[in-house]
Amino acid sequence: MGDLLTVRGIVLKETPVGETDKFITILAKDYGKISVSVKGAKRVRNGLTAGTSLFSYSDFYIAHIRKKMYLNQAEPIETFYNLRNDLSALAYGSYFLETVNKLLFENMPSNNVLLLLLKALTALSKNIIPNKLISSIFEFKILEFNGYKPETNFCVNCRKKTLPTFFITTEGTVCEKCLKKNDFYVHLNETLTYTIQYIFSSELNKLFTFKVSSKTLNSLSVISRHLMKNYFNLNLKSIQFIKEMEEFQ
Ligand SMILES: [Zn+2]
Numbered sequence: 412m413g414d415l416l417t418v419r420g421i422v423l424k425e426t427p428v429g430e431t432d433k434f435i436t437i438l439a440k441d442y443g444k445i446s447v448s449v450k451g452a453k454r455v456r457n458g459l460t461a462g463t464s465l466f467s468y469s470d471f472y473i474a475h476i477r478k479k480m481y482l483n484q485a486e487p488i489e490t491f492y493n494l495r496n497d498l499s500a501l502a503y504g505s506y507f508l509e510t511v512n513k514l515l516f517e518n519m520p521s522n523n524v525l526l527l528l529l530k531a532l533t534a535l536s537k538n539i540i541p542n543k544l545i546s547s548i549f550e551f552k553i554l555e556f557n558g559y560k561p562e563t564n565f566c567v568n569c570r571k572k573t574l575p576t577f578f579i580t581t582e583g584t585v586c587e588k589c590l591k592k593n594d595f596y597v598h599l600n601e602t603l604t605y606t607i608q609y610i611f612s613s614e615l616n617k618l619f620t621f622k623v624s625s626k627t628l629n630s631l632s633v634i635s636r637h638l639m640k641n642y643f644n645l646n647l648k649s650i651q652f653i654k655e656m657e658e659f660q
Pocket residue numbers: 566567568569570571585586587588589
């Protein structure tokens with residue numbers, strides 16, 4: 412027999428294996444991303460269904476045998492099942508899982524990302540602030556955890572202190588004079604600048620509670636999506652689906 416181990420984490424991905432088995436990718440507290448084999452996952456009677464489906468936040472009891480992990484038991488803490496009743500929430504939730512799965516390497520503890528994911532999925536399931544805002548906060552924080560922080564106090568080129576009529580590119584704010592012809596930019600105003608600063612300077616517990624106007628939200632979303640594309644270029648199907656969904660709204 413190998414080692415027994417208990418981890419708490421969230422299911423990022425399910426991969427069916429044959430008729431009855433599957434692999435699940437879990438983002439686990441203190442362990443990071445791990446792959447676990449679930450034998451007989453589709454047999455309802457063995458009780459391995461609820462805690463091992465996508466989005467499930469569970470305690471996993473695992474046998475570690477010759478470098479492979481096998482699930483013995485899963486006890487769900489929160490399944491986020493209600494995300495499945497709302498197409499938009501489901502689309503954004505899938506996008507969050509896919510992003511995290513693509514960005515993280517195996518076996519590297521990423522407790523801040525796990526907490527972010529939990530907070531974002533909780534916000535989606537509660538439906539108090541717009542999904543698009545939840546997504547922007549998620550994107551800015553993922554960027555921050557990967558070392559990105561935009562300069563918002565002065566022009567990144569000439570260092571002149573910026574005022575609300577300035578612009579933002581990938582490094583942060585630039586003044587009108589320094590904006591280059593091919594730069595991607597969004598017009599800034601005080602609210603937008605403040606909101607970006609607030610997201611980057613606040614702890615996760617304080618985020619996912621505030622609201623902004625739809626105009627500010629649209630600008631925020633344009634910026635965070637552009638940065639995601641620029642920094643990670645993940646090309647995920649889930650974000651394509653979200654964009655198509657938005658066109659019909
Ligand atoms: Zn400048």
